[in-house]
Amino acid sequence: MLTPPASVGTVAPQSLRFREPLVLASGATLADYHLMYETYGTLNAARSNAVLVCHALNASHHVAGVYADDPKNFGWWDNMVGPGKPLDTNRYFVIGVNNLGSCFGSTGPMSLDPTTGKPYGARFPVVTVEDWVEAQVRLADALGIERFAAVMGGSLGGMQAIAWATRYPARIAHCVAIATTPRLSAQNIAFNDVARTAIQSDPDFHGGDYYAWGVVPKRGLRVARMIGHITYLSGDDMAEKFGRALRGKAAGDAYAFGYGVEFEVESYLRYQGDKFSEYFDANTYLLITRALDYFDPARHHGGDLARALAPATCRFLLASFTTDWRFSPERSREIVEALVRNGRDVTYAEIDAPHGHDAFLLDDDRYHRMVAAYFDNVAKEVGA
Amino acid sequence: MLTPPASVGTVAPQSLRFREPLVLASGATLADYHLMYETYGTLNAARSNAVLVCHALNASHHVAGVYADDPKNFGWWDNMVGPGKPLDTNRYFVIGVNNLGSCFGSTGPMSLDPTTGKPYGARFPVVTVEDWVEAQVRLADALGIERFAAVMGGSLGGMQAIAWATRYPARIAHCVAIATTPRLSAQNIAFNDVARTAIQSDPDFHGGDYYAWGVVPKRGLRVARMIGHITYLSGDDMAEKFGRALRGKAAGDAYAFGYGVEFEVESYLRYQGDKFSEYFDANTYLLITRALDYFDPARHHGGDLARALAPATCRFLLASFTTDWRFSPERSREIVEALVRNGRDVTYAEIDAPHGHDAFLLDDDRYHRMVAAYFDNVAKEVGA
Numbered sequence A, B: 001m002l003t004p005p006a007s008v009g010t011v012a013p014q015s016l017r018f019r020e021p022l023v024l025a026s027g028a029t030l031a032d033y034h035l036m037y038e039t040y041g042t043l044n045a046a047r048s049n050a051v052l053v054c055h056a057l058n059a060s061h062h063v064a065g066v067y068a069d070d071p072k073n074f075g076w077w078d079n080m081v082g083p084g085k086p087l088d089t090n091r092y093f094v095i096g097v098n099n100l101g102s103c104f105g106s107t108g109p110m111s112l113d114p115t116t117g118k119p120y121g122a123r124f125p126v127v128t129v130e131d132w133v134e135a136q137v138r139l140a141d142a143l144g145i146e147r148f149a150a151v152m153g154g155s156l157g158g159m160q161a162i163a164w165a166t167r168y169p170a171r172i173a174h175c176v177a178i179a180t181t182p183r184l185s186a187q188n189i190a191f192n193d194v195a196r197t198a199i200q201s202d203p204d205f206h207g208g209d210y211y212a213w214g215v216v217p218k219r220g221l222r223v224a225r226m227i228g229h230i231t232y233l234s235g236d237d238m239a240e241k242f243g244r245a246l247r248g249k250a251a252g253d254a255y256a257f258g259y260g261v262e263f264e265v266e267s268y269l270r271y272q273g274d275k276f277s278e279y280f281d282a283n284t285y286l287l288i289t290r291a292l293d294y295f296d297p298a299r300h301h302g303g304d305l306a307r308a309l310a311p312a313t314c315r316f317l318l319a320s321f322t323t324d325w326r327f328s329p330e331r332s333r334e335i336v337e338a339l340v341r342n343g344r345d346v347t348y349a350e351i352d353a354p355h356g357h358d359a360f361l362l363d364d365d366r367y368h369r370m371v372a373a374y375f376d377n378v379a380k381e382v383g384a
Helices: A129-142 A156-167 A186-200 A203-208 A218-232 A235-241 A264-279 A282-294 A297-301 A305-309 A329-341 A356-361 A365-382 B129-142 B156-167 B186-200 B203-208 B218-232 B235-241 B264-279 B282-294 B297-301 B305-309 B329-341 B356-361 B365-382
Strands: A014-018 A033-040 A050-054 A093-097 A150-154 A174-178 A315-321 A346-351 B014-018 B033-040 B050-054 B093-097 B150-154 B174-178 B315-321 B346-351
Touching: A014 A129, A033 A129, A050 A129, A050 A156, A093 A129, A129 A156, A129 A282, A150 A156, A156 A174, A156 A282, A156 A297, A156 A305, A174 A365, A186 A218, A186 A282, A186 B218, A186 B235, A186 B264, A203 A218, A203 A282, A218 A264, A218 A282, A218 A356, A218 B186, A235 A264, A235 B186, A264 B186, A297 A305, A305 A329, A315 A329, A315 A356, A315 A365, A329 A346, A346 A365, B014 B129, B033 B129, B050 B129, B050 B156, B093 B129, B129 B156, B129 B282, B150 B156, B156 B174, B156 B282, B156 B297, B156 B305, B174 B365, B186 B218, B186 B282, B203 B218, B203 B282, B218 B264, B218 B282, B218 B356, B235 B264, B297 B305, B305 B329, B315 B329, B315 B356, B315 B365, B329 B346, B346 B365
Parallel strands: A050 A093, A050 A150, A150 A174, A174 A315, A315 A346, B050 B093, B050 B150, B150 B174, B174 B315, B315 B346
Antiparallel strands: A014 A033, A033 A093, B014 B033, B033 B093
16 A cells, blocks of 8 residues: 555545435525545444535545545545544544535536536536535435534635534534634635636636637636635745745846746746646636635624524634634634634634645644544544 | 816926937847936926936826826826925925836837837846836936935835935935835745736737737736735725625625626726726736846845945935735835944834825825925935
8 A cells, every 4th residue: 555554545436416406595406416525434333423524615525545546646634634633534434525516526517417418617506605515414414424523624614614503503513613714805805806807807718618619718727726826825934935036046046037937936836827727627716716705604694793603502623823814813713702702612723833824734733733632522522 | 277286287298218228137238218207396406306206016207297188197196296295396306207118108018129110029128126227317317417315116116216225326315215125025926926927828918919919918917907906905904995895785685696796896806907907018017027026136145135235325214004915014124124234324114004005105194294204304405
């Protein structure tokens, strides 16, 4: 086996089809859809040790381990989920699910619309965080899980965990929401909108129906990803990683005096943009950034977050990172304060880490020890 | 007269042609070029009251007043420059100059290359902050100004003021550098590079030679401007101005569930992007952002800014704004510290203002009173 000993090892994605129509927040209906998912560990006899892991913008159901035919492609949270890891698959039955509208196998804009026999494209409905939770509830039903030991996620994944806590309080014992926010700021929305504008104004976008033209709006996707990437890193982290280093040159070498790649940071960003544009679907980018924009549980409670979170009865672990300027610690503190006002049991950690928003995906010792300790206690409680 | 009483009133741009070849930092030569400029106030007999105002990315020689045929188009720093204003044109002779490579009349990528009879386009050489200073020196010579009472600018304009101080110490009595930085950070460069990538990947860019095709890479320019705009404002300022307000709707109204303009902030950014793409030249955008990237006076002094600034003998006024995350107060403080180490006379103000980087262009009372007081003292010294 090529995988390190602490990995869950070789895993296989699974698919479940749902034929009961799903009415979305927009009023649109998905008559028929399927969800890709993976599981790690074993569901105990009491069915009390299941943990749902929700993904953020560009991730998927592939949370941990590798595929037999792709032994280097580790799941996106492999450092968090596995035997002996903070979310220990020796004790927990962990589920990763690809959200509706994503481009990694679950029904989305690239899927064939059964009513036309062609890809949905621009006709795929806008999906919200709450819609994802509804779809995940059906997956839980199908897997025979009445109550999760925890629903967990970072960033957009944390929003889903919070939506679970308020919409299905009886079905979740713990909500673990990392580096998240109760709503996007104007600046967050602005960055999303520039990314969408870049995609929508790419001539290869064809109003979202590029599949029919055999093209992909790669130029727009590339720019979208570059913008996103800047917001995932902290300014200090970029300074530390790249500074003003020139690509392939020493510090004092002459500039090239051109508009190609001159600085290391340009090379890195363009590479990230290129890579992303090779595998990510542009319609999915629009859909998921819009789901981010729309999430705002306090919206129909006069902006009162405590009232919005009042239905939640589970316990909470929240964590934020000091250098995360995308979803800053202030945003997590708002959630904590709202929960405390509701008399909820909340553990909150503000972790001093240099890596900006991306920190939630990285292997930081204090962060991981804190999550591990939390899940240790959960295990005692739920008998995992 | 339609202009407010405190404006310099109607002004007229002027043009000067320079036939002595200008060797640029890149090694390229401009054999022949002209500069657009404007002047306000009167040069005194001693020629001691001249102030040069340097512009930033998207501004020009039109610093103050209006044109007879365009009475609403006030200069970009009209709140700073005029009779009774902080830079008082009753006392000072103020010069605004459009930099080489810009798109407001000075020789740039849109100009005809005399060797081909066609627009320079991609063949227009990369120009640096130091090159601009060299061109400005020739303008000063032509106008008979041996020594400026002050060279002043904000952002990229501040970089030019600093380059004047170090390259022509005998020709500048005061350097006024607002909201500037001794070098762009990796994050700053990254934002510039995303903007350039958006322009370069617009199919209408044609490698910089779009003039020949009769098109303009408006889509790329639009995205570039949207990105830039986000970095000019503070997050708090955007929250204050736009929050999560929906365009044309009340707070609790249903979302549109689409990818068009939904939030006010999107409407604002797209409008700013559209407007910009109507008047700004894409090649100029590349050129000026690259000049920003390249500015780094400490580069050939082992990163030691004090050594780089050692030739400067003038006095300095520096100011920064607390919410400017593009060129933060820390960057201004670096300059102040380097100057203090050199024993220079520096006045520095860190102004508590909510408007981010854009604050340098706005009419903030504390800021303007501070600049006015500084120029009062300069006037006594130089006999203005």
